[in-house]
Amino acid sequence: MIPISDNVRTRHRPIMNYWLIGINIAVFFWEIQLELGNKLGEVIYSWGVIPAQITGAIANAIANPAAWVVVCLRLIALPVGMFLHGSFSQILGNLLFLWVFGKTLENILGHGKYLGFYLLSGIWTALVQIVAEPSLSVPLIGANGAIASVLGAYMMKFPKAKIDSVIPLIIIYIPAKLPAFVYLFWWFIQQLFYSIGSLNIPPSGVNQFSIGYWAQAAGLIIGAVVMKLQRR
Template sequence: MIPISDNLRFRRRPIINYWLIGINIFIFLWEIKLELSGELGAFINTWGLVPSQISTAVNHALFINPAAWVVVFGRLFSLLISIFLHGSFSQILGNMLFLWVFGKAVENILGHGRYLAFYLAAGVLTGIVQIMIEPTLTVPLIGANGAIAAVLGVYVMKFPKIKIDTILPLILVYIPIQLPASFYLFWWYIQQLFYGIGSLNIPPVGVNQPTLAYWMQLAAMIIGAGYMRKNLTHDCC
């Protein structure tokens, strides 16, 4: 299933959503350049989110040397940077497609500034959840999956019955259909089974696998749905 668009009409242009998509694509093109020069592995291992590095730094700061908090704050920067990194062509295409379809309405609901803050905060919070649950994980985690899952949670909470224009590919035939937005809570997970297609060469082995655990993205959806239920009182249309 390939979501194309909804039939919502917006009062404001989703300029932040456009910028987020553009920045993600630009950085992915930069990753391709780094791959060609053999520098991508070092780049991802430096700026990807590595839970073991952060948990080790926190433990060191708490129990050995308080001055290590400087290292912790430096490591925490990867929580933000990793949101804009992707490990495969299928991952960047799938994530940006979902952001294009569902992010526009969410930005219209929240407004430009709140949407940007929500997107970044959701990505960071899901990264923190990952660190807390798997503090010994040594594989760098990259991708906007968590942030986009939260956006999807907001969208479906607000518009559960909105029909999404969808293309159903059947070999060489593409059939246009409409599916309820709530269907994509399920399809979001299914389509990520294909995120390993077109993977970049990122050593060590395992870094370029689909990046954020499914349960972590479920937490992101809950964050989005909870935020929507608690804070939003006005309609976009």
């Protein structure tokens, strides 16, 4: 299933959503250049969220207060890692969902609040992943958690919305209008295919670099809770 648009009217141009999509695309092209120069692994391991490094830095800082500087440096990866992606399918899937669901959400929240919601949701979901897997030693990258929050907020606000979609059937593409909640389930199924077209990230060369299901489930809940509070 490929979402195209929704049936919710918007009054304002989603400028911030355009910027987020553009930045993600630009960063991914930069990653491709790094891969060609065999420098991608160094950048991913420097700016991706590595739970084991962060929890280790916090443990050291508890014993040595001066080490909190290192913790702060490690935490910079929380927002930066959101804009790094490990495969073509990952970034295409994320940005497609952001294009369809993010523009409507920005129209409700406004440009500034929408940007804050997007960034904070990505940071919160990464923190959930760190708590869930504190010893994980591979980088977590991608906007999966933030997109899950966007999806959760959208479902809370527009549970009965219809999504203009295209359903591929071998070589035939069937247009359809699907309830928004269908994409809630499709989102998790789509995560299984993110290894397709993965970049060659040393040392393993295998695409292990996506935020896991714990963070995505947390993202959905975070988005729904924020929208509930916004409605109040």
